[in-house]
Amino acid sequence: MTEPATTAPAIPRPLFVYALLYGxxxxxxxxxxNKQVALGPLAVEAGIFAFLMLVVLSSTVAQLYGRKTADRMVFWGFLPLALSVALIFLVLQIPASADMPADRQAAFSLMMGSTPRIMAAGPVAYGVSLFLNVWLFSALRGKESEGDGxxxxxxxxxxxxxxxxLSQVVDTLIxxxxxxxxxxxxxDLLVGQMLAKVVLSIVLVPPLIALCVTLARRLDRA
Structure with a gap:
């Protein structure tokens, strides 16, 4: 007797989309x-905007699918992060084409090159701060049921x-x-970056989480 074929459980469409964006x-x-931007009196490196989107997406997933699912997404986020670092290192080692202008070569090396300390600090700060964000977001939920919005x-x-x-303060410190x-x-750098990131977290993150939760529900109905 042939056993019935089993199919893998479908990934909810919003979770699939948000996981792609997260990566x-x-x-x-x-x-x-690599760029510092001025937001009125605040100066902050522009990578904070992408990092805040990581916070928004992980919080949204925790809201809709629970802390464990959000933690898994944060964990697997190390994969594209590690691959990108490895590819950048590889490309920097390959000799540039003789047809490439010297100023472009210098600009590329300056933009993409990092010291070993910076390359090590990024993943550590990413992991600690994003797992902390998911934990805090879920813990503050109290006795509400997880994973149902x-x-x-x-x-x-x-x-x-x-x-x-709070997670951005920890990220900056690390x-x-x-x-x-x-x-x-x-x-001075610590204080300035913490202040800028806390302000951006309070201003940008809450409405973006609400927007992502709303979009997820629309994707579910589509």
Missing amino acids: GMTVLAGVLG AGSGLGMMVRGGIASA FISLAFYGEFPIG
Whole structure:
């Protein structure tokens, strides 16, 4: 007697879409981080925008599918991050074409090259801060049921803002300390980056989580 064929469980469409976006943001954050932007009196490296999207997406997934699913997404985010670092290192080792202008070669090396300390600090800060964000976002949910979208609305946005702000403080402390401690005084840099990231977390993250939850429900109905 032939056993009936089994099919793998389908991944919910919103989770599939957000996982794809999440992987892309892990790679883009490092590239954008090469530019510092001025937001009024605040100065912050541009990679924060991609990093805040990682916070938004992980919080959204925790809201809709539970903490364990969000933790798995954060864990697998190390894969595109590691592959991108390995490919950048490989490309930097391959001699440039003789047809490539020298100024473009120098610009590429400057943009894509990093010291070993910076390359090590990025993944450590990523892992600690994103897992912390998911844990805080879920813990602040209290006794609400996980994975069904319960508690959405103002409470969800407040939880998102608090979790993001605290995790960004930890991210900044870890990254700047590991990457630059001993190279130059880092006190002013730490305070400035923490302030900028906390402000952006409070202003941008809550409405973006609400938007992503709303989009997910529409994708489910599509």
